[in-house]
Amino acid sequence: MIYLQIFSGASNMVEGVDRSFMVIFSISLFFLMGITATMIYFIVRYRKTRNPKATQIDGSNTLEIIWTVVPLILVMVMFFYGYRGYVIMREVPEDAMNIKVNGYMWDWDFEYENGKVSKDLYLPINKPVKLNLYSLDVIHSLYIPAFRVKEDAVPGKENYMWFTAQLEGEYEVLCAEYCGLRHSYMEAKAVVIPQEKFDTWLADYHPELNKDPRGLEILKANACTGCHSLDGSKLVGPSFKGIFGIQRIVLVAGKEKTVTVDEDYLLKSIKEPNAEVVKDYPANVMQSYSKVLTNEDMGEIVTYIKTLK
Template sequence: MNASNFVEGVDFTLYLILGISVFFLIGITFTMIYFLIRYSKKRNPVATNIEGHTGLEILWTVIPTILVVIMFYYGWTGYKPMLNAPEGAMEIEATGQMWKWTFKYPDGKVSDSLVLPVDEPVKLNLKSPDVLHSLYIPAFRLKHDVVPGGNNSMWFIPQKLGSYDILCAEYCGQLHSYMLSTVSVVGEDEYAAWLKSSPDLSNEPPGLTLLKKNACISCHTTDGTRLVGPSFKGLMGRQENVLIDGNEQTITVDRDFITQSITEPNAAITVSYQPNLMTPYKDILSDEDINKIIDYIQTLK
């Protein structure tokens, strides 16, 4: 049993192209070796003028053309079914954001990993709020670009129970290689139970939950180490050198500055950090959400 309904077609096309390539690699290599020996100076001291051969030229034009058409045919027939999801497929919004995958289910549940019922068609609507990503599930033989502002989608039928890797196949910045997740294919009953469950956040500060949900901790750490953006640890009350309209200024970090950094991240850039990387959250987070985040940051001494 294959992991998805597209494995067989993709693998067949791959093996077909690989087989043709290896055949010609071996054939051409042996032909070259034969000519090196047959027409070496020792065996052929006087150069032989070999006239053109019309039949041979037609042969090595027609055969490659036929092979290319065959490879294109199987490639197209394997790719075309991937374009249109069947009616009734479960639609899940898959968001790629530096450097995290997030999946939103039809009932509103959000998860950082993909859980799917076996043998049910699934359509992933691909979104990105920042840069270009590419959702890649090797075991399913599927990869599709996640373009900011685009409306790309991909679909498949998971056919085999198990857990499979999800990767980002498009370089998207410093922590690209850490943009990992999993897809778990489970039985119908197990999926229904998972869908009704909710993560235990009873001991987690609301601000931390919001930071995780919006992938903030992908760029900002809570332990003082440096990533793409300044660490949240000890941030409140710290003096920072920032660039405002090209002029360097020293400011003391307070609630107003953090609020501005969340809603207008390019208004003031901390010196030694790169601008234009962070997405403005003005229309994503409410004032209440921002206050919860700042309350949590204040606890990180």
């Protein structure tokens, strides 16, 4: 039980969830043990060799009523605890700090009220925080096991969760809704720090210095960087780093062909990603972006990729 970190108090939601769990668990364990023991006792006590003649009993209305009403009352108790632990999760305090969360294949972005965007979720201790959940592509689900919170980020919809982090430390942030190839790698950290430290961290933000080039903004907004790295590491698709101008072997309808990665090839790969797939990379993972991006946007992307030497 210690290993399960029951009642750790890492967030204000832990108590309600864990109490509800313990209520259900205790009642369930009692019935599981009781019924199993009774069954085994009957099997041993009334085995054929010891009780050669069965006594015929058709039933008992009293018993039927008892074992209908008692479970009914118990499940209502369970429902009540579950409801009580849950209802606070939807009632956000007015002074909660807002953080915008963007989920995309396969990463999280946390955007703070001053515009600072972080890959990890920095949280001031003992301060209610509201996460406004958005998705750029498919459904994701923000899950922080230690905080006992989980809520889906649904494309085209707004969803939210809130909590107050109560223990300093680092906690895993995971994706709980299956979202494709790198679903299990869609992780981040929740870092709970004192308010002063958090304020310093938040203020360390220089939008005029860190402004992304337009092409990179478009790449990020369309979750391209989930599969195509900017630093040369191999993800699902080829990295953008140093790709412009080099020669690559691609597969066209199963046959190998050498192409030079030029503007035409890059544009074609955005519009018809499966026509000429670089060798050793999977086909049919990427969809056409010809309806999603304007020609101008595509041009910006190509311009940006040229700069990645």
